[in-house]
Amino acid sequence: MKKILSLLLFVFTISLFGQNYKTHKVLKGETIESIAKQYLVTPFDIYALNPDIKSRLKPDTIIIIPDSKVKNEPQKEESRDLIGYKSHKVKRKETLYSISKKYNVSIEEIKKANRFLYSENLKKGDKLRIPKFKTVIYKKTFRNTVKKYVVQPKEGKWRIAYKFGITVDELEALNPNMKDVLQPGDELNVPNIANNEEKVIEEAFNYYEVLPQEGFYRLKIKTGLTQEELEELNPGLKEMGLKAGMVLKLPAKLNAEAELTEVETTALYSRLSNFKTKKIALMLPYRLNRVDTDSVSETKEMIKNSRLMSVVLDFHAGVLIAMDSAKQLGISTDLKVLDTQYQISKTRELLEENSFEDYDAVIGPMNADCFDRVATTLRRDGVPVIAAMTKPKEIYSNVFQTIPDDKLLQQAMIDFIKADSLKRQVVIISDLSKSTRSEMLKSEFPTAKLIYSRKNSKTGKDGFYINPTDLENVFPKGRSIVFLETESNALASSVISLLNGLNNENEQIVLVTLDKNSAFEGKNIDNYHLSNLNFHYPSVNKNFEDQSNSYFVKTYRKLYGVSPSKYASRGFDVTLDLLLRLASGKDLYEASADDIETEYIENKFRYKKAMFSGYVNEALYIVRYQDLRIVEVD
Template identity: 70%
Template sequence: MKNILTVIFIAFTISLSAQNYKEHKVKAGETIESIAKQYLVTPFDIYALNPDAKTKFQPNTVLIIPNSKIKNEAIEEESRELIGYKKHKVKRKETLYGLSKKYNVSEDEIKKANRFLYSENLKKGDKIRIPNYRTVISKQTLNNTVKKYTVQPKEGKWRIAYKFGITVAELEGLNPNMNDVIQPGDKLNVPNIEDEEEKPIETSYGYYEVLPKEGFYRLKVKLDLTQEQLEELNPELKETGLKAGMVLKVPAGVNTEGGLSAVEVTNLKMNLKNFETKKIALMMPYRLDRIDVDAVNETKEKIKEEKLLSIVLDFHVGVLMALDSAKQLGISTDLKVFDTRYRPSAVRSLLDENDFSEYDAIIGPMEEESFDRVASALKNDRVPVIAAMKKPKEVYSNVFQTLPEDKLLRKKMIDFVKADSLKTKVVIISDQAHRASSEALKNEFPGAKLIFTRMDRKNKTKDAFFIYPTELDNVFAAGKTIVFLETNNNSFASSIISMLNALINDKTEIVLMTLDKNKAFEGKDIDNNNLSNLKFHYPSVNKDFDESNSNGFVRRYQKEYGVSPSKYAARGFDLTLDILMRLASEETLYDASSDTIETEYVENKFRYKKAMFGGYVNEAVYIVKYDNLRIVKAN
């Protein structure tokens, strides 16, 4: 038996040698990611040849490393060498941050030279050592070289990655300073392959970027293409297999966006395995510079008057309660809170004064420009930045957009109606501003009756926001009729809701719906009794919690504050608990955010889908309805 194993090992070694594979002996402190970076391959490549490395990775382990066609040219690499120390006597108001900027060293480097600063604060009169470094420039040469490539018109990252047979992430790794949107004329590092090896972009085909943990089965469900079909179009798959980030050629007309199929809600409590302390930053506009903490009554009044501050504080309470719930599950959290003051300049200062590269997630900021600044600054460090209550201007690769897109809400509502097995009539009532979207809605329901508001008699270009009651005569026969009401006008919505309510009888059922539930359906002019009678349905990013069911968060909140939690407190709780549970179920938030994982908490649910060349967008949506003056989830 021993001789057989020896023969097999020798044969395997000869095989590896013939393919120019390398061996790497793991050193203390190394990770799969750092080794992959060293050899310019992906962790997936290493795991493919070393499956045991997923569970048995330790110093002195010998790994088989495949060749990479991505090699850097000889590059200059800067390093710093300690050559001595300067003495410094601390003056009044001096801080570690100020000294680090003054002497061009990091705060941690100062602490290492003065160990007492790990346990004590810097104070006037302290005599400390400031490390003095010199810059050493060395050249690192690898086997092959990269070459420079000039970006052509209409070329994006995925086109270039496909052309040179690499993933988008590998292209970004070769060009760390590359802009998010590349421009014609930009010079990029690409693998030094022969011109004839470059793959042409064929406009008669579509292209798809493989997502993390996506296998042939998932692609069959999403793209309706078998493994054999994909390999025929992409022959390299037979050698490399699927890799996250690789770009595949697919037939024209294939829906590369792919709809999310129904999945069961995932109970992450059953998957918890990563119990390292989670480092979370909460960036919110507390605007403490405008509050006098000594004037208690004045502060209370300010909280009542300022809606933004009230929202932020409610959200903050929800976050803290989520941390407590996570702690009971064994998940500890290091939370740092930062006041953005709702000003981009303040956020810029926070980024300059703090190192966020080691954080597991950043929640916020709320203000759009500030959020964009944080997400962009931390993109290269792959720190997840969570858009908690507003949609971001741009969904970078490290952004998690927690609010679903409006077009998805509309689609879910339409699909909900189409899924009704009963043959029901559809009526669409719309104001002039919603003419285009209502005509598109009629295309979804060709037999629907479409009624638009009348124009003003004097000003023919102005919407008068009314229809004649006679236009509803003979529209509602016995049975069920669904009415879509599309408007932003409160008085028009109120009049239509009243007219429809009056038409309900023992034989006639009218169900009111809308694709966009806005303020037109709220306020003193809208009778909630009428909405309940009409079983008003609409798509929503959240649902109201069910007070009839036991809920630990709601009970704790009511006990602590004497009232039910607001939707902002519930969102702070749901969002934060979801982040912590996902982080505890995998190594990173990215690993825990495939579109097969849907989670649901008090009022919110989350199911992320990675944009083809961007970040992650929540696509979990509720359809809710009025039922006996309560808003409940519609089935």
């Protein structure tokens, strides 16, 4: 029997090396990822040849490593050898991070040399042993390595990742300096597989990137496809198993990013399970460098006259009350407050001076360029970055955009009007600059009457007015809907006045807009007229008056003697939602499935993960003027 087994092993070994494979004996502490990196192959390659190691990788196990015929030049490798220690006395304001940077060693290397730091915090006067290393550079040749690939037209990261059987994150790891948007001709490192093993992008199919913690059950809900059907469409999936970042091929008739359906508000309070202290960074432009601490009166005057500082401080106040609310539920928070000064240079400095890899989330910054820098820097470690008060320039995979997109707001308003069974007529009134939007509305409501503002007879430019005769015989008996699309206060005030004069029991006019901007505010706009016209519009938030007895509103009034602004409410809502989600799942990604909708004082949140992008809030309100108040429409 032993002779037969030896013969089989001998034949198997010859077969392997005849097909350009090699073996590797697993050492203690090694992982599939570290072994794959050593041989510069993908974990998928190893799993495909060694399906039995998926459950557990044991030391001394012999695994098969794929080899390649392509040989690359020897690569430089570095080895750090410990040669001794030097002493360091901790000074005031020094941190492990600043000391590690000073001596060019890692924080973990300092802790290993000073074991007390694993249980105690660093303090002034501590004497540390700082390890000294000698760096040895040598050349190492890999028999199987990466190869260069030239980006083709229309190719993005996910197409290339799919083509070479790796995840987008693995492609980014192979190319640390890769641009966010690839251009034809860019040269990338990719796994060195044979040309005939590269997957082909078939335009007749859809493609979907697997989300963190997403299993076959969740995919079946999204796509309607069973595990067996997905495995049949994606050869190799059965051996590899699902992995976050994998790109799957789906039938063209399916769309894993279908529109969100209505869901009930989720009570995250009843789902709390992760009570580990949440590490949150708050990066906002406090601009403390401009504050003269020696002059209280000047500081007060600056806060009073600076709208940006007023907004930031209101938001900050909401954050603190949210943390206190979460604490009462058993959720503790380690908050780090950082002043970006509204400058990209200062933001870059903060990123260099602080380590965020173990943070649960970062809120801010407000400036679009600063936010972009933070998001791209922290993306490598998968740290969520929350766009709380502004929309980001790019929605990277770790970005959570809390403000719904304008297109979503507009479509929600259109769908709301379409569902109104009482309407008899739709009228669209628009200034000339909104002609594209008005034509879009006309296509949505083909029988609608479209009226543009008149031109100035002398200049030929938009005069931002309509004549009363333009509205003659326009409104039949019954309910009419009027879309008013403009950013002109003059046009808005005149149209609102004319419509209010025509509004009566027989001809009920309801005024709506896709974009409620400053044109609908100010001394020229009569709020009584807006209430009389039941003015409707889509909104990111609602008025908190209905929750005036809530813990947040009462606490804010007690602390500051006034009612909270919308910025304070947003600070509270965004932060409390973040902490509750973090406490109800492993991380923010797991707790942001599209079937979870939450609502607080003025805002609600339901995130949708975009293909090869981040998370966008798709929860919004339709509100209207009623009895001189703004109320939510059911």
